[in-house]
Amino acid sequence: MEYLKNQYSERDGIEQPFFAGCFGIFGHGNLAGFGQALQQTPDFRYYLVRNEQAAVHTAAGYAKMKNRLSTFACISSIGPGATNMISAAAGATINRLPVLLMPGDIFAQRTVAPVLQQFESPSTQDISVNDCFKPISKYWDRINRPDQLITALPEVMRVLTSPADTGAVTLSVPQDVQVEAWNYPVEMFEKRIWHVPRPRPDKNALHRAVELIRSAKKPMIIAGGGVIYSGAEEALKQFVHETGIPVGETFAGKGSLPYNDPHNLGATGATGTEGANAISTEADVIIGIGTRYSDFTTASKTAFQNPDVKFLNINITEFDSHKHSGLAVTGDAKVILEELMEELKDYKVDEDYRKKVADYNKSWDEKVKLAYDAEAKDVPSQSEVLGAVNEFMEPNDVILCASGSAPGDLHKLWRTRNTKGFHLEYGYSCMGYEISGGLGAKIACPEREIYVVLGDGGYLMMPSEIITSLQEGYKLTIVLIDNNGFASIGGLSKSIGSEGFGTKYKYRNTETGQLDGEPLPVDLAKNAESLGAKVFRTTNVASLNEALKEAKKATKTTVIYIKTVPERKIAGYGYAWWDVPIAEVSESESVQKARKNYEEQKKKQRYFF
Numbered sequence: 001m002e003y004l005k006n007q008y009s010e011r012d013g014i015e016q017p018f019f020a021g022c023f024g025i026f027g028h029g030n031l032a033g034f035g036q037a038l039q040q041t042p043d044f045r046y047y048l049v050r051n052e053q054a055a056v057h058t059a060a061g062y063a064k065m066k067n068r069l070s071t072f073a074c075i076s077s078i079g080p081g082a083t084n085m086i087s088a089a090a091g092a093t094i095n096r097l098p099v100l101l102m103p104g105d106i107f108a109q110r111t112v113a114p115v116l117q118q119f120e121s122p123s124t125q126d127i128s129v130n131d132c133f134k135p136i137s138k139y140w141d142r143i144n145r146p147d148q149l150i151t152a153l154p155e156v157m158r159v160l161t162s163p164a165d166t167g168a169v170t171l172s173v174p175q176d177v178q179v180e181a182w183n184y185p186v187e188m189f190e191k192r193i194w195h196v197p198r199p200r201p202d203k204n205a206l207h208r209a210v211e212l213i214r215s216a217k218k219p220m221i222i223a224g225g226g227v228i229y230s231g232a233e234e235a236l237k238q239f240v241h242e243t244g245i246p247v248g249e250t251f252a253g254k255g256s257l258p259y260n261d262p263h264n265l266g267a268t269g270a271t272g273t274e275g276a277n278a279i280s281t282e283a284d285v286i287i288g289i290g291t292r293y294s295d296f297t298t299a300s301k302t303a304f305q306n307p308d309v310k311f312l313n314i315n316i317t318e319f320d321s322h323k324h325s326g327l328a329v330t331g332d333a334k335v336i337l338e339e340l341m342e343e344l345k346d347y348k349v350d351e352d353y354r355k356k357v358a359d360y361n362k363s364w365d366e367k368v369k370l371a372y373d374a375e376a377k378d379v380p381s382q383s384e385v386l387g388a389v390n391e392f393m394e395p396n397d398v399i400l401c402a403s404g405s406a407p408g409d410l411h412k413l414w415r416t417r418n419t420k421g422f423h424l425e426y427g428y429s430c431m432g433y434e435i436s437g438g439l440g441a442k443i444a445c446p447e448r449e450i451y452v453v454l455g456d457g458g459y460l461m462m463p464s465e466i467i468t469s470l471q472e473g474y475k476l477t478i479v480l481i482d483n484n485g486f487a488s489i490g491g492l493s494k495s496i497g498s499e500g501f502g503t504k505y506k507y508r509n510t511e512t513g514q515l516d517g518e519p520l521p522v523d524l525a526k527n528a529e530s531l532g533a534k535v536f537r538t539t540n541v542a543s544l545n546e547a548l549k550e551a552k553k554a555t556k557t558t559v560i561y562i563k564t565v566p567e568r569k570i571a572g573y574g575y576a577w578w579d580v581p582i583a584e585v586s587e588s589e590s591v592q593k594a595r596k597n598y599e600e601q602k603k604k605q606r607y608f609f
């Protein structure tokens, strides 16, 4: 703990403690070791959470808001406490967010084995459930002797602070090793600053990139999360204002430009806007900046139909910069954009092209307005709820979401006015991230209002951290959208011909044997109230607006409960397709029909050589 407390990060001359403290839950596997250490180190604050998975989401949400320059450590007991962290650890690695996990582990000394919660293998004694963290950790180690920390900890820090390699780092510490003493060198506990670099690109690669852009008639930028983590928003703005190259935004990259910048086409891909999807279909050069090209971004590899399309990938990780056989310009987005700008002062897209993009930006906002404006005085659609929240929020406030049908609607419809104002965990889209990730965002930015949007399914997955937010005095405003089950997966199920099977929260019907009985008597508002939150039950946009006003005055976590009509939805545009395989053989006519359509869509899918 003493070591972690003294690690700092520095980028652009700004220094900060790399760890803001430690989240965890005690059990016999960490109580006497890490527990004792934390009790003895009160200036390295310990936060008791309700679920180890939540702890890691909270750390990731915090790290995301801090552009990965600071995070939390997370400790757990052995066994289930440790494995509870796995979902969120995978999420952190996928989203390229640093989190340090220190699960307790079974005894290094074997006399007492098998201990409570030990997983045994008949083929080796050198295994525990903590080995399950290996594939999802960017660095993994097990400390079997206390002196191993001397060489392990610098590796932990190297990986966590590396913009290219960061993700979940796991340090398994056996229960008995945790309590052993060692004469560590005193220098180990001195303040250490980890300088986070901005690697410059290879000169030749940059030169080739300049040539490729010069040759482009219809170039398009896809701005991913890397733009924001690099703090490249201003450089991007200058670059596109000078050159006129339009920008489509991924989930993690939304907010790279303000929504009303005439070069901003908004969301791109499966949940993309009309303009972004029309432009990407014909683009001759796609400039991916800080993007992983997930299937949502590429519309499952159908978004780029120009037969001669070429990719230029600016990315901090070599792995991502080579995707789609792209021209790889590996390095920091901000410095690369600045260097490209220098070389491309005389390059501009055609005025017609620039105008077409600006027109799309405008016409899309008219569609957003239509979706925001309430159609009826009673139960609203989800987009009307999101519209009310958007119009109420201050430019500096943050919207946060992860799973369900809200992410797609937010991607399309949210008017993002501030670069860190749109916080979507859509790499892992983990139900349960919302409230816990929201808590992390609030700890990172206590001066900003955090609005968490989640569905009834997401809420039921992990409402527990409402309690932690109250315990620690971090206020969240949670907009809880109840539609009796999974609107997202239910809609998807209908689209593949399966009629929403198994996606509604309903009683088992004794006549049909299916889950299509009466709605269940669950009162989620009461549930939130029972956890200690302030709760507003709203029924329409007018009462939602009133509740938003009251919630703003509240000093503690507030839940605004609202029911919506899931049927009124926003359409997809252009190649807005997502590859979800449909059964080749089925007895259902609707599935057979959906399969036919699927086979047609599949034909548009491309490899890029």
Ligand SMILES: Cc1ncc(C[n+]2csc(CCOP(=O)(O)OP(=O)(O)O)c2C)c(N)n1
Pocket (backbone or CB within 6 Å): 403, 404, 405, 406, 428, 429, 430, 431, 432, 454, 455, 456, 457, 458, 459, 461, 483, 485, 486, 487, 488, 489
């Ligand atoms: C942990 C986890 N389990 C399952 C899924 C698959 N999944 C995605 S959205 C969804 C339903 C979410 O329901 P709700 O929060 O009510 O949102 P809605 O779809 O109604 O908008 C499910 C089950 C997931 N993303 N995460």
Ligand SMILES: [Mg+2]
Pocket (backbone or CB within 6 Å): 404, 455, 456, 457, 481, 482, 483, 484, 485, 486, 487
């Ligand atoms: Mg729902």
